[in-house]
Amino acid sequence: MRVRSNNLSPWQQHFIATGPGGSEHYQDAMAQTVAQLAHVFEQADKPYSGLDPVALKQQIEAINLSAAPHSLQQVIQHSAELIAHHSILVQHPACIAHLHTPPMIAGIAAESMIAALNQSMDSWDQASAATYVEQHVVDWLCQTFGYDQHSDGVFTSGGTQSNIMALLMARDWAVDSISQHNVQQQGMPEYSHRLRIVCSDKSHFTVKKAASIMGLGEKAVVCVPTHNNGTIKIDALNQCLNDLKQAELIPFALVGTAGTTDHGAIDDLSALAELAKQHKLWFHVDAAYGGALILSQQNQRLAGIHLADSITVDFHKLWYQPVSCSALLLKHKAHFKYLLHYADYLNREGDYLPNLVDKTISTTRRFDALKVLMTLRTVGKEALGAMIDHLITQTRQVAQLIDEHQNFELLAQPSLSTVLFRYQHPVDAFNRQLRLACLKAGVAVLGETTVNGQAALKLTILNPCLSIENFTNLLTNINEFADSLLQMETC
Ligand SMILES: Cc1ncc(COP(=O)(O)O)c(C=O)c1O
Numbered sequence: 001m002r003v004r005s006n007n008l009s010p011w012q013q014h015f016i017a018t019g020p021g022g023s024e025h026y027q028d029a030m031a032q033t034v035a036q037l038a039h040v041f042e043q044a045d046k047p048y049s050g051l052d053p054v055a056l057k058q059q060i061e062a063i064n065l066s067a068a069p070h071s072l073q074q075v076i077q078h079s080a081e082l083i084a085h086h087s088i089l090v091q092h093p094a095c096i097a098h099l100h101t102p103p104m105i106a107g108i109a110a111e112s113m114i115a116a117l118n119q120s121m122d123s124w125d126q127a128s129a130a131t132y133v134e135q136h137v138v139d140w141l142c143q144t145f146g147y148d149q150h151s152d153g154v155f156t157s158g159g160t161q162s163n164i165m166a167l168l169m170a171r172d173w174a175v176d177s178i179s180q181h182n183v184q185q186q187g188m189p190e191y192s193h194r195l196r197i198v199c200s201d202k203s204h205f206t207v208k209k210a211a212s213i214m215g216l217g218e219k220a221v222v223c224v225p226t227h228n229n230g231t232i233k234i235d236a237l238n239q240c241l242n243d244l245k246q247a248e249l250i251p252f253a254l255v256g257t258a259g260t261t262d263h264g265a266i267d268d269l270s271a272l273a274e275l276a277k278q279h280k281l282w283f284h285v286d287a288a289y290g291g292a293l294i295l296s297q298q299n300q301r302l303a304g305i306h307l308a309d310s311i312t313v314d315f316h317k318l319w320y321q322p323v324s325c326s327a328l329l330l331k332h333k334a335h336f337k338y339l340l341h342y343a344d345y346l347n348r349e350g351d352y353l354p355n356l357v358d359k360t361i362s363t364t365r366r367f368d369a370l371k372v373l374m375t376l377r378t379v380g381k382e383a384l385g386a387m388i389d390h391l392i393t394q395t396r397q398v399a400q401l402i403d404e405h406q407n408f409e410l411l412a413q414p415s416l417s418t419v420l421f422r423y424q425h426p427v428d429a430f431n432r433q434l435r436l437a438c439l440k441a442g443v444a445v446l447g448e449t450t451v452n453g454q455a456a457l458k459l460t461i462l463n464p465c466l467s468i469e470n471f472t473n474l475l476t477n478i479n480e481f482a483d484s485l486l487q488m489e490t491c
Pocket residue numbers: 099157158159160161163204206257259260261286288289314326
């Protein structure tokens with residue numbers, strides 16, 4: 001029963017209070033927010049409104065943040081009309097640029113619980129049930145990826161953080177193994193300038209970012225060439241590792257990718273694991289994009305992933321969760337000791353209850369695991385896996401449509417759910433111009449990258465609800481838009 005409290009102080013109306021009637025304003029605000037957003041989604045006929053970016057910037061800058069306050073009702077309405085209405089709508093069939101997913105409703109419902117409960121995952125006394133939920137989801141993930149009882153994991157803000165944490169632990173483990181030197185306590189050893197991370201030239205840029213943040217410099221990352229399909233050349237990798245040792249350098253980590261950002265390429269993880277073992281390297285698999293394949297019929301394409309020392313999995317990609325939601329899994333939970341620091345006020349040594357801050361570089365941390373739990377319970381792992389299988393099949397069909405189109409050129413056979421192509425035009429920059437023009441007009445939000453030195457367009461197909469007609473329409477629209485651009489050029 002709702003008990004209406006009429007005499008709230010001006011400050012109380014901004015908070016949820018425990019006890020009868022304490023959530024009345026909250027309920028009204030949520031109901032209004034949902035109604036306004038539903039209106040935005042239901043009225044949308046483009047992935048972006050088409051408002052000129054300069055005009056959008058001016059309208060947002062015109063919001064006076066120092067002005068007298070408005071009612072929350074007014075602010076919700078204005079935010080929906082200006083901000084939501086001019087947002088990139090990931091749900092629209094023509095929003096197809098990035099690994100940026102339409103979120104599942106279970107995840108969105110979880111997100112609103114996460115916000116209102118505002119648990120902080122660092123310590124049990126800030127996240128009682130949440131601590132056990134995260135651990136339960138992590139245990140399920142470890143098992144799903146073929147890890148045993150020695151494994152563990154932790155939720156992170158994204159693939160970037162997961163990759164950084166993995167390489168940080170890899171470095172400290174390597175230095176510990178080589179010279180019993182404790183990087184956490186003593187800083188870098190004198191031979192740190194010789195440490196090397198090995199990955200492919202299609203690995204995500206966050207491998208280099210991690211090296212730079214870790215004080216090794218981007219020069220510490222050695223990129224091995226790839227085949228045309230984007231997978232690492234195993235012979236070249238073997239040669240590279242031998243060359244590095246010959247040059248008295250110290251390779252300590254090997255990064256394999258399960259789903260490169262552009263090609264969706266999956267490295268031969270078993271071969272990489274074998275080389276990592278031979279050369280005593282920490283083997284990290286960046287499965288930010290392709291990790292969800294573990295749920296699909298094609299999970300054998302990830303064969304060998306259970307041999308990795310660490311795995312990055314991004315739920316805000318092919319697991320359809322609202323940003324942000326990611327995890328890092330470790331084969332040997334003991335390696336989390338490289339991140340452990342005790343603070344008197346937070347996580348005392350020997351605490352009776354678990355404090356998840358022990359396993360991460362974050363302190364205050366979101367309760368993102370709830371989204372995965374609620375999605376798995378609502379949608380189920382079979383349906384999630386079937387969506388991935390469907391996307392892979394559909395991506396091949398879209399690639400064929402492009403291949404058969406007289407004005408488009410397919411640049412690579414798809415591996416996961418991306419299609420790399422270009423509009424055939426003698427001027428390379430035309431494709432960049434085309435992408436930007438489509439974005440600004442709200443015709444389509446397309447990806448842009450470089451393939452073999454050429455400007456390329458990219459479709460990243462994530463939405464399992466699209467039909468092949470959506471793609472035929474999309475390609476027709478892009479083609480017509482390119483025609484109109486060419487006509488304007490000749491005028
Ligand atoms: C292969 C790969 N790894 C890592 C990342 C970084 O992940 P995040 O954006 O979640 O930090 C991405 C992002 O697209 C990616 O494609």
